[in-house]
Ligand SMILES: [Zn+2]
């Protein structure tokens with residue numbers, strides 16, 4: 572999806588115009604995640620069973636109808652699933668679970684941990700399980716969690732709440748710096764691979780340089796070996812932005828939260844010419860998505876969630892986004908601010 576190599580493989584489950592659902596796979600750990608839960612019928616059971624974490628932007632039906640499929644696939648396996656979402660998500664998941672009869676399940680066979688994110692930054696977390704009391708009301712057991720957790724492969728998660736006439740959560744995945752071993756240096760030093768490589772990578776990751784590391788009975792300076800043998804791959808990040816209106820309140824939050832050079836997956840529901848429809852539906856146009864990405868100093872922008880009214884012209888919509896993004900990325904921040912102001916006044 573992006574030219575920059577991210578440590579996650581991403582696929583738009585329903586293409587650029589179907590229900591929002593993105594399957595992310597971490598090749599290093601074998602874990603999967605889902606960004607939104609529109610229809611997921613085309614995902615295999617094998618892929619769905621890799622998913623332990625689901626990030627929901629909001630529960631408009633096109634973003635949440637796939638919950639039942641995830642639930643269905645998971646029943647025989649009884650794995651715990653973690654869900655993040657906007658205010659009300661605990662009740663939404665509870666409502667879905669209560670919609671079925673579960674009298675033959677083993678106690679605690681269904682286990683969901685649901686994190687409800689609020690504008691103040693507070694997180695309300697609840698566990699929803701089929702209880703050992705033999706009833707399946709899925710009463711939430713609340714507990715305190717002070718920060719959003721980590722995703723697979725040491726990926727940090729950040730969230731922000733945007734407005735779409737309802738709170739919508741946008742997500743930023745921050746991938747850690749990686750240290751790759753240079754094979755030619757390994758050969759040159761006549762070292763054979765072993766658990767010491769992981770120790771060296773951990774030391775580099777933690778910024779530890781003092782002292783030595785012992786390999787095959789011989790001591791090496793930690794600092795010198797890290798410098799010579801490990802190639803640091805710079806940290807990268809990915810933002811998922813969908814379903815919000817083009818307003819300074821939203822744009823400022825995005826600008827503040829996104830690191831520079833972030834790869835962005837964003838909605839661009841409408842073409843520039845249809846900006847009044849975007850205003851009406853609290854969505855973005857191609858121009859607006861590109862303005863936000865350029866203003867946030869994004870490295871790349873991929874858009875989706877195109878309106879179905881553009882049948883057969885999806886390439887035109889995608890092309891419009893990319894030409895705006897190229898144009899705006901060359902502009903200084905002051906000009907972009909003015910362009911955003913003008914776009915808001917145009918509204
Ligand atoms: Zn939507």
Ligand SMILES: [Zn+2]
Nearest residue numbers: 629631735814
């Ligand atoms: Zn929506």
